[in-house]
Amino acid sequence: MELGVCYYPEQWPQAWWEDDAQRMVQMGIRYVRIAEFAWSRIEPRPGHFEWSWLDQAIETLHAAGLKVVMCTPTATPPKWLVDSDPTMLAVDASGQPRKFGSRRHYCFSSQSYRAQSARISLAVAERYGKHPAVAAWQTDNEYGCHLTVLSYSDAAQQAFRAWLQKRYGTVDALNTAWGNVFWSQEYASFDEIDAPVGTVTEANPAHRLDYRRFASDEVVAFNRIQTDILRAHSPGRDITHNFMGFFTEFDHHDVSQDLDVATHDSYPLGFTQDFFLSPDEKRRYARTGHPDIPAFHHDLYRGMCKGRWWVMEQQPGPVNWAQWNPAPLDGIVRLWTWQAFAHGAEVVSYFRWRQAPFAQEQMHAGLNRPDRTIDQGGLEATQVAQELKDLGANMPLAPMRTAQTAIVFDYPSIWMAQIQPQGADFNAMEITFRAYSALRAMGLDVDMVSSKADLSAYRMVVLPAHMREDAHLAKRLAESQAQVVLGPRSGAKNQALAFAAGMPPGAFAPLAGLQVQRVESLPPGVHDLVQWANGATSSNTHWREDVASQGATALASFADGKPAVLRNGNSWYSAGWPDAEGWNQLLGQVAQAAGLVTHTLPTDVRITRNGDCLFVQNFSSSPVEFSPSNSAHCLLGARELAPQGLAIWKLQASA
Amino acid sequence: MELGVCYYPEQWPQAWWEDDAQRMVQMGIRYVRIAEFAWSRIEPRPGHFEWSWLDQAIETLHAAGLKVVMCTPTATPPKWLVDSDPTMLAVDASGQPRKFGSRRHYCFSSQSYRAQSARISLAVAERYGKHPAVAAWQTDNEYGCHLTVLSYSDAAQQAFRAWLQKRYGTVDALNTAWGNVFWSQEYASFDEIDAPVGTVTEANPAHRLDYRRFASDEVVAFNRIQTDILRAHSPGRDITHNFMGFFTEFDHHDVSQDLDVATHDSYPLGFTQDFFLSPDEKRRYARTGHPDIPAFHHDLYRGMCKGRWWVMEQQPGPVNWAQWNPAPLDGIVRLWTWQAFAHGAEVVSYFRWRQAPFAQEQMHAGLNRPDRTIDQGGLEATQVAQELKDLGANMPLAPMRTAQTAIVFDYPSIWMAQIQPQGADFNAMEITFRAYSALRAMGLDVDMVSSKADLSAYRMVVLPAHMREDAHLAKRLAESQAQVVLGPRSGAKNQALAFAAGMPPGAFAPLAGLQVQRVESLPPGVHDLVQWANGATSSNTHWREDVASQGATALASFADGKPAVLRNGNSWYSAGWPDAEGWNQLLGQVAQAAGLVTHTLPTDVRITRNGDCLFVQNFSSSPVEFSPSNSAHCLLGARELAPQGLAIWKLQASA
Amino acid sequence: MELGVCYYPEQWPQAWWEDDAQRMVQMGIRYVRIAEFAWSRIEPRPGHFEWSWLDQAIETLHAAGLKVVMCTPTATPPKWLVDSDPTMLAVDASGQPRKFGSRRHYCFSSQSYRAQSARISLAVAERYGKHPAVAAWQTDNEYGCHLTVLSYSDAAQQAFRAWLQKRYGTVDALNTAWGNVFWSQEYASFDEIDAPVGTVTEANPAHRLDYRRFASDEVVAFNRIQTDILRAHSPGRDITHNFMGFFTEFDHHDVSQDLDVATHDSYPLGFTQDFFLSPDEKRRYARTGHPDIPAFHHDLYRGMCKGRWWVMEQQPGPVNWAQWNPAPLDGIVRLWTWQAFAHGAEVVSYFRWRQAPFAQEQMHAGLNRPDRTIDQGGLEATQVAQELKDLGANMPLAPMRTAQTAIVFDYPSIWMAQIQPQGADFNAMEITFRAYSALRAMGLDVDMVSSKADLSAYRMVVLPAHMREDAHLAKRLAESQAQVVLGPRSGAKNQALAFAAGMPPGAFAPLAGLQVQRVESLPPGVHDLVQWANGATSSNTHWREDVASQGATALASFADGKPAVLRNGNSWYSAGWPDAEGWNQLLGQVAQAAGLVTHTLPTDVRITRNGDCLFVQNFSSSPVEFSPSNSAHCLLGARELAPQGLAIWKLQASA
Ligand SMILES: [Zn+2]
Ligand SMILES: [Zn+2]
């Protein structure tokens, strides 16, 4: 549990660097990420490298005892490079190149840019790979930001054809898999196949899904070129990439295969404003963020690299990029930081040391203001560092315990739902988040894992949106002892986004004991009442399925008597999109069947177990009271928590 | 009154075909539409035809006693054809070609594609034109779907210039008609005239209207090439095209001149979600559809080909293409089918036999599920077939009686309102539908006819949105005995979308006995109270006119005393956009003047007279009671109708 | 105080001209603007001029005793000219040329079009510059209409590079000013710099701001070519341009430097529907317009050319171009006309004499209907002319008195807020308007002035949105005796849209006695309560700042105790976006401190002082009563004002 910060020495007078380093140390910061946007300063002219300033910056940090997270600067190729080869630019859906003047102006499929990316990465790795201050590497920056994964360049289309040939072998196999007999879409050769863009109406969903898969694979390949270079030239250092929250343009699990540590960029207020929350939630959580948004990502990225993860960029104040950019309430930056540690972060690194007074992100707060005075975020980071120091040996050092509940998160399933929502607001990320949030609201810890993860240790496994049929996963779930929860559309589609064999839920059918015979998406305002066997009622919106039981029994029914929730032994199936009470009913009953202890927490209070400690977090606007068992011992805070308050309890080792 | 189905043998194993045919027959199906998207299977390589599979499919259907509706496959040219001549593609408003990868990827003005279209149509017609199973032909599929009528290709612009030259003779005549002196828009030659697209602000409305007319004429010409071939090579078979609901990109009356039977594709739930209904209506009618949407189209297409019409595609379950896609309530598919027969359909053909498990429409239900089991739509089709059989000789065989009420539906008037709405929500289709719905809610049968139709038999003729000045129509209306209802903006514009001579309502002024001196569109929330002479009140929204009487007397007034509704002998004029109660007041009084018997029907119940039968349809969610005169005899159902219920009554022949 | 009208003789039969002129004179009209869209009639073929019709039109008007406002026809180059050089067209953000077929189809940076513009301007000026009827000139028409200032043509990009070189001297200076070290945006030469368009995410705000400045300067340069020609060839005539309301694409103060009289086009109903008002305001003011929209523009344009200004186009009835186009209530056109005179207009000229029956603006009312009958606007113009005549010598002839309250209006500050809103609804025009409206609602007269204006005579100076740091202005304000009101974000940015030195409010900090340490934008629904020291409460939305006092004292606080409004001697600062009550509290207290007399006016009633007269205007829907001091004498109207009513009071000279 250490703190870090993102720092841009090139943006400040060299005379300030030593003071900055000293103040970082005093604040309790240990890691400093640098240089991820510095290409134009490292290589101001083609082949002409200016290392001295960077040497000096690293030395300054090193001298102060700070560790450096070094970066490849490939997210911002300089103008001279773009002008030398404009074909390196990505091309948008209307055929326009996405031009120089901001960042991420490159196409992952450009072979020339891949070569340039390797060249600069090698140069940086050779110079600093064995420097004692360099503790870790970050490749590039936020792959996918500004929707930059999908490109329709000539290079991308050529690569797509080769990718298809490799996947399908023959064009006949492709025609069959995609169902190209429909609408005379059959191809006679791979060369005839274009990117699925600019069509009169929607392109074949199989075509679109394969383009998504291909584009994701291009990110993996691009990243691997860099990780191969870094491993060769900087032995013993961790390699990471900073993933961005709620991004699903590529498969983060796949990219993580080449990383040692997964890191993510956590902007709770920006995410609250820019994603699927309701207007009322956006208002209510404007200055705290939805309590489960940071935790959702912590648990997701903990599942990427065998449990090793950081927050690489932690929001320290208002940001500049959301539709609206409110300021965090005092105390929330501290709470977010502790929340990350509670969920197992090795390092929480703030973005950024000092607010830049110029250019695109000048309205993005830092730990310090542009005038070098400390900002609220800096005060709270200082407080956390002091608390970490005070707690010292009392704090858990053991690795995060595996939770007893898992959510299976599957990027291809997310893509499937994006391509084929069937209702304008069917959002697979949202339903996953709602299920996660319901689990968290009842006090359960959650692991977010890929479909290939070992699930044997879990008592409860939830698949809120696993639309992709997965026979191997179905088999492992059937063999496990866990209670398994399947959301609507589970297993509905095969690998080509066609109907799963034998109708949905496809390979999950034996587990679920039912067949889905019809589905419907529901316009706003259509709320179907759900009557639970135990007398409770909830409401169903967005989506509903007509299910024929093949052994499963109904736990809840719609008003017309058709089943809304079914159970088949250890398997539970939701034939619709539950509201919060629906999730609470379903997951509460599952938890009981799984022998898990749930809690009735005050509204917007969350608890997280890490090792033998329990972290209690009050995201509400009211003071609350909460304590675990009588035998627990309070390490920090108290039973009473003010708004934005935190308590850490040491539990009995056996608790 | 027969049932049909759309079938795609090329999408299923040949081993299933015979079973499919047998099950169709058992279900009571008589017509099978095939091959409208099968070009890539018919001609997989340029000039290389594969007829054997299609021969076999037709034989299989024929052997089972089914009749075939054969199609030209021109809605989906194969990839090899597009690659051989990319200029055949339509071009969108931003200048981008609309590419291969879905359907309707062609420009109606492409001479090369017209030749290809003729070539493949001839090949199919020569092979199957005289086959005993082939009972009818469909040209292409849903002209205009995905907004494909307007193209800005070079071919289209060239053709437009020739079209203008033919229409105007001299460019001076065009300049005068369009008012090109305005903003120095004058042209020196036809060659200078481009499509009205990409201009700095809106192009001249006359220019836009002529481009709409031209584009409509291109559809007519394209279609006629095929009908000429089919007539020559398949004598005695009916030729049709399947029009799509609420589409107004081209003049369906004009295309129908070349057809024997008009068919349309009826998707009540999709239309309810995607068109102008209010959010509350979209919620309320989510699973039944608005009761008047199917009927509106039935009555419209009955007016195309001397009363001969089919439903070519009947929604059998949830569809895939609307913003939201709810499932029809059980019983509604049966009710829709009977509703079509009530309105005079010769055939109701379901789309489609079996839900495809792949490609773009995999979420579109069929009569059967992808796993070959029967779906709810199939059950209801079976029920209708049985009911038809049981009713047998008791049912009317006479052609549909002409209604006593007509709505004049005029495509150019719709275009005029689209080009010049003057208020963001002035929708000529909506106001026409609202008038239609008000007539239906009071139990009146309605014919929807073109402005050239014989109106002499009607007692009441309603022009809800006849914006186009039409002296010939005005004359015939004046000479008729009918009560004539004119909606706002009637006759306001001449053929070039300029002010009608002598101010609105132009040629209708003598009839209406008034002059419109000022109009205004009203932002949301502006509701002008309308006080009726009989004490009733209603509300006016969207649009209002200041009218000076030239003989007409006010039946209702706005709060400032200006006339809201006026009567001049047999002519009635609405100086605004009425709400439902306003239409009810106006049309109720007109009906009374016309000597028509209206009914006070329960909410969402509709009645339709066909021959000597009266069809009572309950679209509401409550049981209702309704019976016609005591002398009527109930053939099907009863006085009590459950939700989605139907009753058929035999009236006295003279009733 | 004279009336004018816009007239298009080329659009009407020559036989009507003399009658039109006679009727204008009878109506009391004195000025007639002509020929601003007549290029295709003046020069129907390249180099072939047709003067005779225009000679005749001018003679007809002259003979009737009317004065002519002559125009350069450069807003509508004819088709032959565009075809001869398509590079003259502007290019939009997607790279598409903005084509012929409406108006304003040219790029301000096109050197070839500048030459054509000069050529035709010279031709017209030489022919009519010394004609006795020609009293004034208008250049072009509504620069910026249809968003035509920003063009991304090659010509524009070339000119931008030259403009940058002139501004910065060296590319290093530019890199520093723009902060191009951020994201490796550094340039090695001016030739590398493109327009800030088509970038992956937002371009550097400094880059964008300079492109806005450049584009504005191009308008100034384009206009000056014409004014130079007109001054040389038409001595003694006033030169003007008709600015359009709420347009901020270029700096109207800069263009006005080359004009004698500022004129603007006043469309109160269109502006009410199309700009930032709430849906409730759009409904409420649908038929009157918001009372402060015309006045805001009158006061703004009075500040352009030493107090000389006209309304060049006055809305006379419904227009055609807003989202919705309601009709003005009877009496409102008269009230608008008098409101303009009250605010100091020399001439109010109606657009247009007669409604055109054809082309794009056929739904735009005139003083007369297309059928040559007089419309409501004509009746009300006639009434005003009669009232002016009747009042005669009693009316003030002195130039408008300088108000005691000024608002500083700064186009570059508006651009800054557009480029960097930081919250989706931060609209600098809106907050300026809200402050203006609050001042007007308390009966204060307001001058809207540029930041360079002489402020010494004011008792109160309000900067609602002066985001641009301005040390010279700060110094003058500090030296003045005026109470100074600073809105949120005042002085926050330097000339390159980077943080002002020493944090916001930058150069205004000594004046305001505070430092802004953090800002936040607030999503819809977040309303922070503001508690005033005097016990009042108001509400803060949209924007909030955390302010550290450096001498200022809080007059109002947020719920958490942080200051919401602060005072530092004569300076007042709003640390947020006030609601109407917030502005009322703040400006009321400031007015009191300034010794200004405020009024408690009935809702939607406004008063305007001009010379020794007070104009009372009732924009409400209720009759109201208002009278000034007992010594005042009513020249027109009475203490009781009906809706749309007006009263003119003669005050004691010393009042
Ligand atoms: Zn939702
Ligand atoms: Zn409506």
Ligand SMILES: [Zn+2]
């Ligand atoms: Zn606002």
